[in-house]
Amino acid sequence: MRLLLFSLLMLGMIGERPKKLEDFKWKNRIVLYFPQSPTLFQELSSELNMGIRERKIHYFVFGEQLNTNSEVDFSKAYVAELIKKYKSNCKDDCWVLIGLDGSIKLRMDGELDWVYIFKTIDSMPMRRSEIG
Known part of the structure; x- marks a missing residue:
């Protein structure tokens, strides 16, 4: 019985989707x-x-709907909070890169520039240690 309860508890923890950006810290x-x-x-x-x-x-x-490559469980209120926090002072397209430590590494106006994002990440010490 204890094993069954433990297994169900573990399955519940594994299947839980991130509810905030902080849930990705040190992982993504x-x-x-x-x-x-x-x-x-x-x-x-x-x-x-x-x-x-x-x-x-x-x-x-963040468009008409939230598009992502991640399975998350963000509430509408949390999405609105993210928009308010990270889009402030942005009059055109803009994007933000957040590092593994949860801090903002880049905030840029304009369309997404994946080449620039990749180069920036690849120059970071933690990324170099991942490659090396």
């Missing part, structure tokens, strides 16, 4: 993208997806 890098006009999210190439996975990036595109 985060890219938040805030397009000015709500557009349909475009599928990414397999090469780009491979680079994103290799660098442990979870991205979130």
Whole structure:
């Protein structure tokens, strides 16, 4: 009986989806993208997806709906909080790169620039240790 209860408890913990960005800390890098006009999210190439996975990036595109490569359980109130916190002072498209430590590494205006994001991540000491 104890083994069954333990197994059910573990399954519940494993299947729980992140509810906040902090749940990714020390596990994943985060890219938040805030397009000015709500557009349909475009599928990414397999090469780009491979680079994103290799660098442990979870991205979130805040358009008409939240598009992401992660299974999350963000409430509508939390999404609104993220928009208010990270999109402030942005009059055009903008994006934010958050590192493994949870701190903002880049905040840029304009469309997502994956090449620049990858170069920035690849120059970070923790990424170098992952590669090396």
